[in-house]
Amino acid sequence: MADCIFCKMARGEIQPDIVYEDDEVLAFRDMNPQAPTHFLVIPRRHIATTNDLEAGDTELVGKLYLAARQVATAEGIAERGYRMVMNCNPEAGQSVYHIHLHVLGGRPMNWPPG
Secondary structure, three states, X not given: XXXXXXXXXXXXXXXXXXXXXXXXXXXXXXXXXXXXXXEEEEEOOOOOOHHHOOHHHHXXXXXXXXXXXXXXXXXXXXXXXXXXXXXXXXXXXXXXXOOOEEEEEOOOOOOOOO
């Protein structure tokens, strides 16, 4: 997707504050953090919403969560706890149509979340 901001980041056209990257996954600090630690984990391949995931994407989605765990550990929030959220479509708050996992930590999280 030529106009997708996350695709531009994945291709290196825009330089986010990267906290993790490999051939399939990119993680970077959120530009509008909602917690002391807030980063996003995205697949480099464009997938618009979780509704667009297919059975063959199982391993890729698992890699998003493993990357989140690795960064949470490096950021020092793993033991205290952190929240992972993936929004799907407008009513859930998705604003960028490229799946992304929000990882938030560094403060207590309230429940219910919204």
